[in-house]
Amino acid sequence: xxxxxxxxxxxxxxxxxxxxxxxxxxxxxxxxxxxxxxxxxxxxxxxxxxxxxxxxxxxxxxxxxxxxxxxxxxxxxxxxxxxxxxxxxxxxxxxxxxxxxxxxxxxxxxxxxxxxxxxxxxxxxxxxxxxxxxxxxxxxxxxxxxxxxxxxxxxxxxxxxxxxxxxxxxxxxxxxxxxxxxxxxxxxxxxxxxxxxxxxxxxxxxxxxxxxxxxxxxxxxxxxxxxxxxxxxxxxxxxxxxxxxxxxxxxxxxxxxxxxxxxxxxxxxxxxxxxxxxxxxxxxxxxxxxxxxxxxxxxxxxxxxxxxxxxxxxxxxxxxxxxxxxxxxxxxxxxxxxxxxxxxxxxxxxxxxxxx
Numbered sequence: 270x271x272x273x274x275x276x277x278x279x280x281x282x283x284x285x286x287x288x289x290x291x292x293x294x295x296x297x298x299x300x301x302x303x304x305x306x307x308x309x310x311x312x313x314x315x316x317x318x319x320x321x322x323x324x325x326x327x328x329x330x331x332x333x334x335x336x337x338x339x340x341x342x343x344x345x346x347x348x349x350x351x352x353x354x355x356x357x358x359x360x361x362x363x364x365x366x367x368x369x370x371x372x373x374x375x376x377x378x379x380x381x382x383x384x385x386x387x388x389x390x391x392x393x394x395x396x397x398x399x400x401x402x403x404x405x406x407x408x409x410x411x412x413x414x415x416x417x418x419x420x421x422x423x424x425x426x427x428x429x430x431x432x433x434x435x436x437x438x439x440x441x442x443x444x445x446x447x448x449x450x451x452x453x454x455x456x457x458x459x460x461x462x463x464x465x466x467x468x469x470x471x472x473x474x475x476x477x478x479x480x481x482x483x484x485x486x487x488x489x490x491x492x493x494x495x496x497x498x499x500x501x502x503x504x505x506x507x508x509x510x511x512x513x514x515x516x517x518x519x520x521x522x523x524x525x526x527x528x529x530x531x532x533x534x535x536x537x538x539x540x541x542x543x544x545x546x547x548x549x550x551x552x553x554x555x556x557x558x559x560x561x562x563x564x565x566x567x568x569x570x571x572x573x574x575x576x577x578x579x580x581x582x583x584x585x586x587x588x589x590x591x592x593x594x595x596x597x598x599x600x601x602x603x604x605x606x607x608x609x610x611x612x613x614x615x616x617x618x619x620x621x622x623x624x625x
Contacts, residue, residue: 293425306557372418437520448513474502524606530559
């Protein structure tokens with residue numbers, strides 16, 4: 270009789286972990302290249318922020334006021350040009366230093382994150398506190414805690430890999446919250462039979478688009494786009510709420526991460542085109558951080574592994590679906606990501622039970 274090297278409890282934990290696949294080599298490589306892309310984009314963001322500040326200077330200074338106490342302490346009035354340009358120059362120098370070094374250092378990154386937050390404060394003035402640039406600012410804030418560098422590519426460790434997972438969890442949790450709050454809000458209106466229009470109303474997309482276009486004083490000439498297929502917009506809303514709500518799971522499921530990134534990009538693009546809701550910076554940040562660079566640059570990825578890539582996968586599985594998913598994963602790592610969406614495993618097991 271052959272004895273398992275695992276105790277029953279440890280074997281159970283391993284089987285439960287089979288759904289959470291991690292590959293430290295891919296994780297570190299993709300994150301390292303993604304942070305370099307983010308730093309390159311940060312130069313563009315800084316240039317755009319300076320141009321935005323120059324436009325704000327044309328407004329009467331009396332219009333500027335901070336809605337909350339913390340921004341009021343950091344920037345009680347619109348700063349002078351000399352001070353703003355000095356902080357912007359410091360941010361450029363810090364970002365350039367970290368980009369050239371290709372090494373994430375805590376103190377320079379912390380100073381850079383503070384500079385970027387301060388430079389963004391004018392856009393949070395004028396009596397509003399929007400979520401403009403929040404994804405970009407969080408991406409730099411969380412980088413303070415990730416000790417990634419060029420040497421990490423050849424020697425990825427599980428501590429760094431776990432840190433990167435929590436980095437993505439912090440970014441994606443904002444999208445998960447955006448999805449989750451819509452569920453009780455919608456249910457509340459349905460339960461009390463509110464006369465307010467919900468996104469499940471056939472004319473909801475048309476009404477939102479009309480209001481958005483009129484707010485920008487733009488001609489609204491795409492009515493058939495919203496009225497011919499109203500069910501499409503209702504189904505799209507349900508799908509978007511699901512994908513937003515489960516986004517945070519992609520932080521811990523590597524094969525799923527690019528698919529969630531693709532959805533978020535399409536989500537933002539659709540909102541920009543159909544509803545004039547612009548999150549250009551968030552879209553670019555998602556592109557920088559969620560692209561599977563190991564699939565784009567396979568030769569560079571394998572060169573960085575020193576000829577030996579550790580086997581990161583758990584080969585134990587507790588159901589036929591787990592076995593099928595694992596085989597797909599071995600051959601097509603990211604294609605298998607479609608099978609890691611929350612709920613797919615439960616639906617597959619239910620279907621298989623019904624067949625037996």
